[in-house]
Amino acid sequence: ANWDKVLQNIYQYYMKETPQRTKLIDVFLVFIAVVGALQFLYCILAGNYPFNAFLSGFGATVGQFVLTISLRIQTTAANKSEFPEVSPERAFADYVVCSLILHFFCVNFIN
Amino acid sequence: MAAKSPQGPAVGYNTESTRTLLRVVILCFIAAAAISSRLFSVIRFESIIHEFDPWFNFRATKYLVANGFYKFWDWFDDRTWHPLGRVTGGTLYPGLMVTSGAIYHALRTLTVPVDIRNICVLLAPACSGLTAFATYLLTNEMTTSPSAGLLAAVFMGIAPGYISRSVAGSYDNEAIAIFLLVFTFYLWIKALKLGSMLWGALCALFYGYMVASWGGYAFITCLLPVHALVLICMGRYSTRLYVSYTTWYALGTLASMQIPFVGFLPIKTSEHMPALGIFGFIQLIGFIQYVRSAISGRQFQTFLVTILVATFGLGLLGLVALTSLGYIAPWSGRFYSLWDTGYAKIHIPIIASVSEHQPTAWPSFFFDLNFLIWLFPAGVYLCFQDLKDEHVFVVVYALFGSYFAGVMVRLMLTLTPVVCVAAAMAASQILDTYLSWKTPVPVEEGQEAPKKAKGGLRGSDKPTVGIYSNLTKVMVSGSMLVYLLMFVSHCTWVTSNAYSSPSVVLASRMPDGSQHIIDDYREAYQWLRQNTKEDAKIMSWWDYGYQIGGMADRPTLVDNNTWNNTHIATVGKAMSSREEVSYPIMRQHEVDYILVVFGGLLGYSGDDINKFLWMVRIAEGIWPEEVKERDFFTAQGEYRVDEGATETMKNSLMYKMSYYNYASLFPAGQAADRVRGVRIPDQGPVLNTIEEAFTSENWIIRIYKVKDLDNIGRDHANAAAFERGQKKKKPTKKRGARVLRVD
Numbered sequence: 094a095n096w097d098k099v100l101q102n103i104y105q106y107y108m109k110e111t112p113q114r115t116k117l118i119d120v121f122l123v124f125i126a127v128v129g130a131l132q133f134l135y136c137i138l139a140g141n142y143p144f145n146a147f148l149s150g151f152g153a154t155v156g157q158f159v160l161t162i163s164l165r166i167q168t169t170a171a172n173k174s175e176f177p178e179v180s181p182e183r184a185f186a187d188y189v190v191c192s193l194i195l196h197f198f199c200v201n202f203i204n
Numbered sequence: 205m206a207a208k209s210p211q212g213p214a215v216g217y218n219t220e221s222t223r224t225l226l227r228v229v230i231l232c233f234i235a236a237a238a239i240s241s242r243l244f245s246v247i248r249f250e251s252i253i254h255e256f257d258p259w260f261n262f263r264a265t266k267y268l269v270a271n272g273f274y275k276f277w278d279w280f281d282d283r284t285w286h287p288l289g290r291v292t293g294g295t296l297y298p299g300l301m302v303t304s305g306a307i308y309h310a311l312r313t314l315t316v317p318v319d320i321r322n323i324c325v326l327l328a329p330a331c332s333g334l335t336a337f338a339t340y341l342l343t344n345e346m347t348t349s350p351s352a353g354l355l356a357a358v359f360m361g362i363a364p365g366y367i368s369r370s371v372a373g374s375y376d377n378e379a380i381a382i383f384l385l386v387f388t389f390y391l392w393i394k395a396l397k398l399g400s401m402l403w404g405a406l407c408a409l410f411y412g413y414m415v416a417s418w419g420g421y422a423f424i425t426c427l428l429p430v431h432a433l434v435l436i437c438m439g440r441y442s443t444r445l446y447v448s449y450t451t452w453y454a455l456g457t458l459a460s461m462q463i464p465f466v467g468f469l470p471i472k473t474s475e476h477m478p479a480l481g482i483f484g485f486i487q488l489i490g491f492i493q494y495v496r497s498a499i500s501g502r503q504f505q506t507f508l509v510t511i512l513v514a515t516f517g518l519g520l521l522g523l524v525a526l527t528s529l530g531y532i533a534p535w536s537g538r539f540y541s542l543w544d545t546g547y548a549k550i551h552i553p554i555i556a557s558v559s560e561h562q563p564t565a566w567p568s569f570f571f572d573l574n575f576l577i578w579l580f581p582a583g584v585y586l587c588f589q590d591l592k593d594e595h596v597f598v599v600v601y602a603l604f605g606s607y608f609a610g611v612m613v614r615l616m617l618t619l620t621p622v623v624c625v626a627a628a629m630a631a632s633q634i635l636d637t638y639l640s641w642k643t644p645v646p647v648e649e650g651q652e653a654p655k656k657a658k659g660g661l662r663g664s665d666k667p668t669v670g671i672y673s674n675l676t677k678v679m680v681s682g683s684m685l686v687y688l689l690m691f692v693s694h695c696t697w698v699t700s701n702a703y704s705s706p707s708v709v710l711a712s713r714m715p716d717g718s719q720h721i722i723d724d725y726r727e728a729y730q731w732l733r734q735n736t737k738e739d740a741k742i743m744s745w746w747d748y749g750y751q752i753g754g755m756a757d758r759p760t761l762v763d764n765n766t767w768n769n770t771h772i773a774t775v776g777k778a779m780s781s782r783e784e785v786s787y788p789i790m791r792q793h794e795v796d797y798i799l800v801v802f803g804g805l806l807g808y809s810g811d812d813i814n815k816f817l818w819m820v821r822i823a824e825g826i827w828p829e830e831v832k833e834r835d836f837f838t839a840q841g842e843y844r845v846d847e848g849a850t851e852t853m854k855n856s857l858m859y860k861m862s863y864y865n866y867a868s869l870f871p872a873g874q875a876a877d878r879v880r881g882v883r884i885p886d887q888g889p890v891l892n893t894i895e896e897a898f899t900s901e902n903w904i905i906r907i908y909k910v911k912d913l914d915n916i917g918r919d920h921a922n923a924a925a926f927e928r929g930q931k932k933k934k935p936t937k938k939r940g941a942r943v944l945r946v947d
Binding site for chain 1: 398
């Protein structure tokens with residue numbers, strides 16, 4: 094009974110307080126999480142033979158997920174005090190650079 | 205000295221630009237001092253590679269420069285570990301070689317053609333200048349004091365604990381790795397403070413470079429998560445920590461997996477599990493923090509805390525389960541012996557046999573760090589006074605660094621940076637307090653008196669702190685200056701006397717003070733290079749494997765990369781057995797020459813007879829039936845080489861090779877071994893299956909050639925006895941016990 098209320102509260106809070114842009118980011122996050130979960134499921138079902146391929150694919154999703162969350166944190170207005178030196182534009186530029194590095198490594202590692 | 209500069213007495217010149225100029229000039233001087241104090245060995249002797257390991261790095265670098273990067277990347281080296289070979293591209297940290305290769309090509313394009321050997325020799329001093337700069341940056345993150353960074357740079361530039369591994373000619377992985385270590389830490393602190401993804405990514409890139417350079421990267425992978433965990437436990441979790449840690453981990457792990465030698469290790473071994481565990485844990489905490497902002501309610505929070513602890517425990521349990529089920533490799537022997545310090549001696553003699561892997565004695569802390577070692581705890585204490593995230597890092601690093609440096613001598617190297625940082629914080633605190641010419645205003649003094657009367661001992665306001673008397677200021681800062689000067693002279697003395705000798709060349713002094721150089725190693729290696737055929741296999745103890753490969757350019761059986769313990773034990777068995785046993789082993793491994801190091805004539809104590817017991821132990825680990833350490837000791841348990849030596853000792857190949865013909869150097873009855881300090885019997889050992897090929901000037905290196913099979917099928921003992929004329933006077937008529945000939 095308690096849990097229902099808690100989840101409902103969270104849902105309402107999310108719907109009310111989150112700006113449109115952040116919701117967009119969240120959709121992307123859900124997509125990445127689903128892709129990562131599918132890869133993991135496939136790895137469990139079909140074996141991990143080209144292990145580096147699995148690792149780079151899975152690592153790409155995990156890394157991108159984490160980076161996107163970092164972007165989300167840095168662009169949230171409530172966190173402005175934590176990051177006095179990071180403007181949203183700067184956060185996005187950092188995000189692009191980090192994603193490029195991440196994908197370079199993943200593409201290199203997948204062979 | 206450096207500390208005085210930012211606060212000049214003349215106010216007009218004390219501008220920001222003057223300070224910057226001074227700072228740049230001082231840093232340049234520090235870099236110059238760091239480089240020039242490492243050049244003792246180059247100036248005294250010559251520009252050569254020292255020690256053992258650097259010879260392999262040098263050889264690999266030459267291969268890289270000659271054949272290009274891709275050939276180097278999948279280089280199969282068939283001139284080491286003779287029957288096996290070594291997949292060098294996949295079993296080395298390529299960072300060092302690639303760096304010097306890049307410098308080589310960069311200088312080429314600038315039309316400054318420098319020999320690759322000189323680049324290799326001078327790489328470590330050049331990197332030490334960068335290390336000093338990185339320490340400057342790191343310390344500036346820790347404190348607001350303008351002098352601390354410069355002091356730390358000075359300390360790091362000339363501290364003997366770091367110089368010992370980075371003198372010119374010491375072309376080892378540590379040369380470049382310490383710079384990367386300090387710089388990675390700097391980037392980590394920067395990323396944590398700013399909470400910036402870009403700094404986190406830079407930290408990950410330099411971490412990747414560090415992984416490519418040195419096996420000690422495991423220190424970073426363990427230290428950063430421990431720092432994060434301590435921060436979380438202190439309730440200092442922040443979104444900045446989330447951003448910097450996850451960026452570092454996601455990018456850094458993928459970067460580290462690009463190195464073939466590391467490969468899948470970051471997800472399969474226990475050394476890397478803390479980083480992964482904290483990565484998972486921090487996700488959870490981030491999520492819970494988010495939920496907490498969404499919902500209020502004290503009960504819910506406590507509920508969440510229990511969830512948090514339970515998940516952490518479950519994760520830990522899962523890790524233990526995965527490890528015991530074998531999905532995650534347990535700690536490797538080298539790391540495990542850091543925790544269980546008795547482990548290596550019992551189970552892996554090859555780790556314990558290396559002199560660098562012994563526990564550190566107290567004097568070496570003072571020897572390597574002089575007055576920094578007692579400023580170091582003070583600096584750590586200062587970190588507690590104003591505890592910010594970065595200070596927690598210094599505390600954690602100091603704890604772990606000191607423990608590891610206490611367990612193993614060579615890990616003094618990873619302790620030195622934090623000692624320099626902490627000591628510089630303490631020293632700059634003293635100097636900042638006592639070097640300010642501003643006397644506290646006397647008005648406060650007047651205020652203080654009534655307060656004391658009113659409030660008793662506990663004043664809630666901060667008491668006026670300051671040094672009033674100029675005499676105190678002069679005395680305290682003067683004594684600090686004396687310590688600093690003594691530090692400089694100590695460092696120079698230690699570097700000059702203890703750490704600047706190339707082990708390839710042995711220097712000694714003649715009675716008139718002139719220098720006498722004993723160059724037997726290169727004499728012998730040069731002999732091998734010029735007088736043996738191109739693919740003559742050399743068998744020696746593994747210590748000399750890299751040098752033979754580098755200087756004599758001949759294939760070896762074993763070398764300093766001790767990846768195959770059984771193969772080393774084979775060599776140990778061949779060295780410690782009777783000739784009849786050793787000869788088949790050497791035939792099977794196609795050995796052409798055997799090289800032994802013998803210091804008996806000169807009193808050179810690092811010779812093979814003194815290392816012999818380790819050969820026996822390592823061989824005994826594999827063949828306990830055939831090689832027994834006990835047999836090499838006398839009934840009283842002594843290890844002797846004179847006439848009281850045991851039969852096993854006298855018949856061992858190593859003993860025979862070392863003392864062959866040795867007694868003939870001396871008048872009868874006076875043959876002495878100057879290392880063991882004993883008299884050697886006049887009747888020297890007899891060699892049947894091998895023959896002496898070369899003995900260097902001071903008998904330090906002796907090379908023997910393995911004889912071919914006998915022409916008419918006798919065994920070598922018979923053949924040699926026949927040669928010596930020991931044939932029996934009367935051919936015995938009695939028929940021996942023959943066996944049936946089987947065709």
